[in-house]
Structure formats: structure tokens, C-alpha cells
Amino acid sequence: MTSFNRSTSRRLKKLPQIPSVWEGDRRPLSSHQKSEDDKGDCILWVDGSQGIVRGMDVVACDAGPEAIVRTLMRAMENPHSPAKPSRPLRIVVRDREIQFYLRGVLQDLEIAIDYTPELPLIDELFRGFSEIIDNQIPDLPPQYAELLHSKAYAIWEACPWDFLQEQQIISIEINQWDIGTLYASVMGMLGMEYGILLYRSSESLKRFRAAVLKDDDTQNLEEAFLKQDCLFLTFERNSDLEDEDDDDDDDDEYEDLAELPISEISPTFGNIHPLEGLRSVLYDEEALVVHVALESLIKFVRDHRRQLSEEIFPSLSRAYRIALPESEQIKSINVNVATMPELAAELEEMAGFDTEDEEDIYDTPMFRSLRDDLIPDDSFLSLGVVSWEMLDYLQKGVKYQKAGDIKPVGDGLPVILIQTSRPKAKTVIESIEEAGGLKAICFNPGADPMGTEVYDLGLLQTKNGELFLFGEFEDDDPTHVEARRKWNQRCKNTKGYCGLIIAKGLTGASRGNPQLRDMMALFEGVSLSPQQLGIGTLQLMPELQYE
Known part of the structure; x- marks a missing residue:
């Protein structure tokens, strides 16, 4: 003892x-x-x-x-x-x-x-x-708790934030339980907060957006937040796991929840109303409304994922019949789901997305021609990130092209790394310099008209307006999809800035994993979306040339 x-x-x-x-x-x-x-x-x-x-x-x-x-x-x-x-x-x-x-x-x-x-x-x-x-009121009605958690994890696995921005609103017409139409806003493309906001009116949504854009005072923002009228589903890291990691000095300040396994993610449901404020509790009717809304959204995203992934927010609609829990008197209800491109355009205009500064960065003409003779066929290619510390070394130790004042936000600068032999690397670097340097990096859709394949084409744009193909990736390759998701998030953190690294050592011990001594050049540029590039879907022709 x-x-x-x-x-x-x-x-x-x-x-x-x-x-x-x-x-x-x-x-x-x-x-x-x-x-x-x-x-x-x-x-x-x-x-x-x-x-x-x-x-x-x-x-x-x-x-x-x-x-x-x-x-x-x-x-x-x-x-x-x-x-x-x-x-x-x-x-x-x-x-x-x-x-x-x-x-x-x-x-x-x-x-x-x-x-x-x-x-x-x-x-x-x-x-x-x-x-x-x-006597405590549970966060969710016990009879619906398991059902709602399963819908939440289905949303998490569907990852609608990979292709839907917050202002790209989807309407969900329910007409039941005193709810007419909900307006779903997807959070998560910025990699900061993940979830679904289900506004009870478009007016509430617009008022909140206007208030946020008008004032950055913390107290005023909190008041605007509490004046929303919506149901919500948000995701966060399990609190018990956060407690375990409190003493970990290596925790990343900008940790992205999407990089964690689903076992470490926890959903939270709740309601915000001007007269109630915030409560992380759903009552019976609210739980049914959220169930129907999430199930409808899951089906809609599954059925229209490719169209919703296009740069231009499409006009889509679909009707679904959603089954209700067996305990309910009503067995199912009809729900109409639709995109709202006009509302999305109005919200974008409110946010000032079409600014003169942006037009200056992406001036026209955007491109003169598309070539595939810049990057050697046998090159090793990867989408990754360079830490801010390593970036300092690269900027001082290799041939370097600066793009702008890059703020060190996130885990580093997103980069495309191309490794080839030393002679070929020198040729690539010289070709880029002769074209005026690197201007932009873009991933643009490509399609094979002879089949059903859809590709994600990696493009480099030089300052003289030429486009060079550096990679061709299958649109449904999970490894590439994940790499692209991280690329998009990192580019968001850096306000669009990214880089191209040319490295040697393809036939040496560092093949596929080039070290600092192998890196020969760093070209900084900006990341362009397909919409900003403005060339549409590229068609793969029989002679393997893109037009």
C-alpha cells in the first residue's frame, strides 16, 4: 500500500x-x-x-x-x-x-x-x-442523435467545401414544420471553419454578409453573428484529443481539420436567432429539418458534383423524396434543391470580388498558345509546399524570381516541383527566363472527346502570354484530388501566390525526393483559376495536342 x-x-x-x-x-x-x-x-x-x-x-x-x-x-x-x-x-x-x-x-x-x-x-x-x-436537455433529441451524426459524417466525407464557396448558395425547399425554404451556405474552402449554415431566409444571409463586410470591429461582428437566423452544422477537433495535444510544441497554428482522420472530427449542431442567440441544442422539429436538409444536400452534391466543380456556378435544380425516421407519422416528404447563381453573384458583388486590383493582376490577353515542349517527359513532378524557413534559404541560394510581398501565412508557399537531369533543368530555366519569367500556375479541366475521361491539366503561364503543359492528371485520382485540395487551401492562405521549383538529380540518390542542394531555381507567381484563365475545357486531340 x-x-x-x-x-x-x-x-x-x-x-x-x-x-x-x-x-x-x-x-x-x-x-x-x-x-x-x-x-x-x-x-x-x-x-x-x-x-x-x-x-x-x-x-x-x-x-x-x-x-x-x-x-x-x-x-x-x-x-x-x-x-x-x-x-x-x-x-x-x-x-x-x-x-x-x-x-x-x-x-x-x-x-x-x-x-x-x-x-x-x-x-x-x-x-x-x-x-x-x-434534467439537462441533450444537445440532440435522443431518437435523432444517431441519425444526425451519420448525416454529419456523410457531409464530411462528401467535402462540398472542396468545390463550393460560401457565397454559392443552394436553396432547399422543405415546406414542413413551419419551414419554407432554407438557404445553405457551405463553409470550409478557406480551410478555417468547416460546416453548413442553413439560413431561414435569404434576407438574413445578406444582412449578415453586409454587416461583416461593413465593420471589422470585434464587438460589432459578434453582434452581427448573433443576429443571424439559421440552423447550423459545424465540425471541430475532438475536445479530448485537443487536451492531449496541449503540451505539443509542434502543433501547427494553422492546422487544417481536413488533414485529420475522421475519427478525430466531431460534429456540432445548433441554432442562431436574433432573439435566442446561439444555442448548441436542437429540438425535435429542428432536428427533423436539419436531417432533411442534410440528406437533400448530400444527394444533390453527389448527383451534380462535376457541374458544381466548374468555375462558373451553374443553374441546377432537382427534386428528392426524403424518408423520415420510422417514429414519425409522415413517412417521407418532397424536397426541391436548387443552386442560386443570381444570389451568389449578388453576394460576390457585395464582397467586391471584381476589383480593379484583381484585373490588373490578371490582365488580358491571358494566353497566346499552348505548348507541351517545356517540361521533359521523364521528369518527376509533385505538388507540395516549401516552409517559410526553407523559402528564405532558396531565395538566397538559387536562381530566384520574386512575385510580390508574400505574407507568411499557413505552413508555407505552395509549389510545383519539377525534378529532371541537370542539363535539362538548365534548359527549362533558360526557356522560362527567355519567355520573361513565370507569371502564373493554373489547373484547367481537359477532356477526351473519344471517351469519358476527364483530366486536370497543370499549366504554366509565362509573362509573354504562352501556356506550357506540365502535368496531366486523372480527375478522379484520389491522390491528386487530395494534393489539389491542399494546393487550393495553401494558395488561399498566401492570397494566390505560389511557386515553381526546378531541381536536378533525377538519376541520383535523391530521385523523387530532391534536397536543398538539388534545387536550381525558384520562380514565384500567382495561382489562376480556370475562370481567370478563361480558356474553357481543353479537348485532347488524337495527335495528343491541346487546342
Whole structure:
């Protein structure tokens, strides 16, 4: 049996001993567990003579008997107010094992440890705790909790934020439970917050956007946030995992939830209303509305993923019949889902997306010709990122072209790395310099008219207006899809700035993993969207030339 150090015993014996009887016990907060999250035991030490709680802790169910002693020590040395540090004359417990354990541990402190079948003060306290816990409103109605969580994870796996921006609104016409049409806004393309906002009116959505754009004062933004009228689903990292990582010095300040496994993601549902404020609780009808809205959105995204991924927000609509839980009187309802390109355009105009500065960066003519003779066929190619620290070394140690004042936001500068032999690398660098340097990097859709294949074409634009093909990727390749998602996010962080690295060493030990010494040139540029490039889908011709 573990006992106190002699110095600890001497310290505790110096506390004044008062003629009081303390009650001590450990038990679950509630007589029954409502969910797997409701785990833990509560340890209480109460001064029965004065009727005050001296110490309380909540510990894991599997915590050993030492836990009750730790709480007792705090009750003696650092008790809750208004109690003063002291040790009791007598302790009573209702558990024989706890009694014998405490007798062994406290034998030097001159405290009597007795057994009693009942602890009146603690019994009353725990009855109060249980009533509070049992009467708490759950975050989700129990009969819908599992259903809503499954829909939330289906949304997470569908990743609508990979191709839908927040202003690209999708309407969901339900006409049930006093809800007419919801207006879904998808958050996550910026890699900061992921979720779905379901506005009860387009006016509420526009008012909030206008308020955010008008004022960047924190207090005013908070007030605007609370004036929204919407239901929501958001995602965050599991709180228990965050606690485990609190001491990790390597945590990335800009960690992207999308890079975590789904097991570490937790959905949260709730409601925002001007008169209610924010509450992370859904009631029965709200839960049904959210279920129907999410199921409709999942189906719509699945059916129109390719069209929604196009740079121009398309006009689409579709009707669905959504099944309701078996407990409901109504078995299913009809729902109409549609994109709202006009509303999206209005929100973009509010945000000032079409600014003169942007037009200056992407001046016309955008391109003169498309060539595939710049990058050697046997080159190693990768989409990645260069840390800000390494970027400093590259800018000083290799042939370097600067693009602008790049703010070090995120994990680094997104780059296309092309590794080839030293002679061919020198030729590529010289060709880019002869064309005036690198202007932009773009991924543009390409299609094979002879089949069903769709490609993601990697293009380099030089400052003389020429386009060069550097890579051809299958549109449904999961590795490339993930690399592109990270590329898009990193470009968002850097306000569109990116880079091209030309490296040697294709036939050496560093093949596929070029080191700093292998890198020969860094060309900085900007990332262009297909819409900004403005050449449409490129058709692969039989002679393997793009027109």
C-alpha cells in the first residue's frame, strides 16, 4: 500500500485538528448513464459539523483509490471557501474498502476512520447532482442523435467545401414544420471553419454578409453573428484529443481539420436567432429539418458534383423524396434543391470580388498558345509546399524570381516541383527566363472527346502570354484530388501566390525526393483559376495536342 512521505505526514500533522466529523465518498454523478460521454466518478469531502463542502473532484471510473486521498489532501490543505486549512478529528465513509484503505494511509495523522451505512449530507448533494444531470436537455433529441451524426459524417466525407464557396448558395425547399425554404451556405474552402449554415431566409444571409463586410470591429461582428437566423452544422477537433495535444510544441497554428482522420472530427449542431442567440441544442422539429436538409444536400452534391466543380456556378435544380425516421407519422416528404447563381453573384458583388486590383493582376490577353515542349517527359513532378524557413534559404541560394510581398501565412508557399537531369533543368530555366519569367500556375479541366475521361491539366503561364503543359492528371485520382485540395487551401492562405521549383538529380540518390542542394531555381507567381484563365475545357486531340 502506498503511504505518505514522512515530510508530507509532518506537514499535514502541522494543520490544526478541529473537532469535526467529515463525510467522504466516491460515486457516479447519476444513477444511470445516458450516453458513453457520461463517464466519471465524483469524489466529495464534506464537513458534517459545519455543513460545507471542503473538496470535490471528478475522476475517471477506473481511477484507483489514491484519487480519494488526493481530494482529501486538498480538502485539508486547500479547502473550498469559507473553510480553513485543517484536519478532522474523525472521518466516516460508507465503503468498507475505502475505510480500510484510508486507515492504512492516514495512520500517522491521528484521524479516526469509521464506517457508516449512510452519509446524510453527501446523499443529499448527490441527489441534487443527479436531478440536475437527468434534467439537462441533450444537445440532440435522443431518437435523432444517431441519425444526425451519420448525416454529419456523410457531409464530411462528401467535402462540398472542396468545390463550393460560401457565397454559392443552394436553396432547399422543405415546406414542413413551419419551414419554407432554407438557404445553405457551405463553409470550409478557406480551410478555417468547416460546416453548413442553413439560413431561414435569404434576407438574413445578406444582412449578415453586409454587416461583416461593413465593420471589422470585434464587438460589432459578434453582434452581427448573433443576429443571424439559421440552423447550423459545424465540425471541430475532438475536445479530448485537443487536451492531449496541449503540451505539443509542434502543433501547427494553422492546422487544417481536413488533414485529420475522421475519427478525430466531431460534429456540432445548433441554432442562431436574433432573439435566442446561439444555442448548441436542437429540438425535435429542428432536428427533423436539419436531417432533411442534410440528406437533400448530400444527394444533390453527389448527383451534380462535376457541374458544381466548374468555375462558373451553374443553374441546377432537382427534386428528392426524403424518408423520415420510422417514429414519425409522415413517412417521407418532397424536397426541391436548387443552386442560386443570381444570389451568389449578388453576394460576390457585395464582397467586391471584381476589383480593379484583381484585373490588373490578371490582365488580358491571358494566353497566346499552348505548348507541351517545356517540361521533359521523364521528369518527376509533385505538388507540395516549401516552409517559410526553407523559402528564405532558396531565395538566397538559387536562381530566384520574386512575385510580390508574400505574407507568411499557413505552413508555407505552395509549389510545383519539377525534378529532371541537370542539363535539362538548365534548359527549362533558360526557356522560362527567355519567355520573361513565370507569371502564373493554373489547373484547367481537359477532356477526351473519344471517351469519358476527364483530366486536370497543370499549366504554366509565362509573362509573354504562352501556356506550357506540365502535368496531366486523372480527375478522379484520389491522390491528386487530395494534393489539389491542399494546393487550393495553401494558395488561399498566401492570397494566390505560389511557386515553381526546378531541381536536378533525377538519376541520383535523391530521385523523387530532391534536397536543398538539388534545387536550381525558384520562380514565384500567382495561382489562376480556370475562370481567370478563361480558356474553357481543353479537348485532347488524337495527335495528343491541346487546342
